[in-house]
Amino acid sequence: MASVAKILIVEDDAHIRRLLRAAVQRAGHGVVEATSAREGLSLLDIEKPDVVLLDLGLPDRDGLELIQPMRSRSNATLIVVSAREDTAEKVAALDLGADDYLTKPFDTEELLARIRTAMRHRTPDQETERVIETGDVRIDLAHRRVERDGQDVHLTPKEYGVLAELSRRPDRVVSHAQLLRAVWGAAQEDRVDYLRIAVRGLRQKLEPDPSRPRLIVNELAVGYRLSARG
Structure with missing residues (x-):
């Protein structure tokens, strides 16, 4: 892959930790491991990882309580990897600042895809200058311009606001x-x-078939996701 990341795994379950380590090392990434919240925060400061894979069921502190401290101390992409399937837990993690949420048991290829996406779009300082192209849609954040098949698409201010947030x-x-x-x-x-x-x-304005959306995907009861593959 184009980018190699340093990944911090914060997970107390040895079996899951081995599975995560094997998956990310197979993709060529470097790995640092922590088995507790305290160790995770310490390694976050010392190792300065690009991506954090965070379990919520840690022995010394609930993982949800780590999200804001991690977000304030690092610009690493934070992906929650947890067995908690409750919608409220997912929403809470995202609202606290997590970038993504993957439920155990998970497919390792999906995990690697999430990491690739995180590394591909890890340009926070240039965010407003980016152009996102997905399928036949082009979103120019710097110029607030949206095109489909090369034609300008008129969006209401609220529609553009939602699309811009998803595009980031x-x-x-x-x-x-x-x-x-x-x-x-x-x-x-x-x-x-x-x-x-x-x-x-x-x-209605951007999807080839609005009844079967592929661009703006619903995450049931949680939120929405902009597919970068179109």
Whole structure:
């Protein structure tokens, strides 16, 4: 792959840790391992990883409590890898600042795909200058311009706001609350109906078949994901 990452695995289960290590080393990445929250925070400061794979069920501290400290101390991409399937847990992790959430048991190829996406789009300082191309859609964030098949697409301000937020994190789920706060403001973060109307409009304008969306993908009860593959 084009980018080689240093990956910090924070996981107390030895079997899962071995599985993660084998997968990421097979892809050519470097690995650092922690078995507790305290060790994970320490290695985050010392090793300065590009990606953190974080378990939530740690012996000394709930992993959810680590997300904000990690986010404040590092710009590493943070992917939660947890057996917790509850929608509220996923939403909480994303709202606290996690970049993605993968539920155990997981497919190692999907994990590696998530890491590749994280490394491909790890350019936070140049975020507003990026151009995202997916399928026949081109999104120019610097010039607030959207094209489909080379033709300009007119979007309402809210539609563009939602698309821009998703474009800044392609192939990563963005929660309903995150999108609503960013586009409508914190006072409207419970108005999922506003978001659904905007997404419906985007699909009508950008999807070949709005009834079978491939560009803006629904993560049931959690949020939306912009597919970078179109």
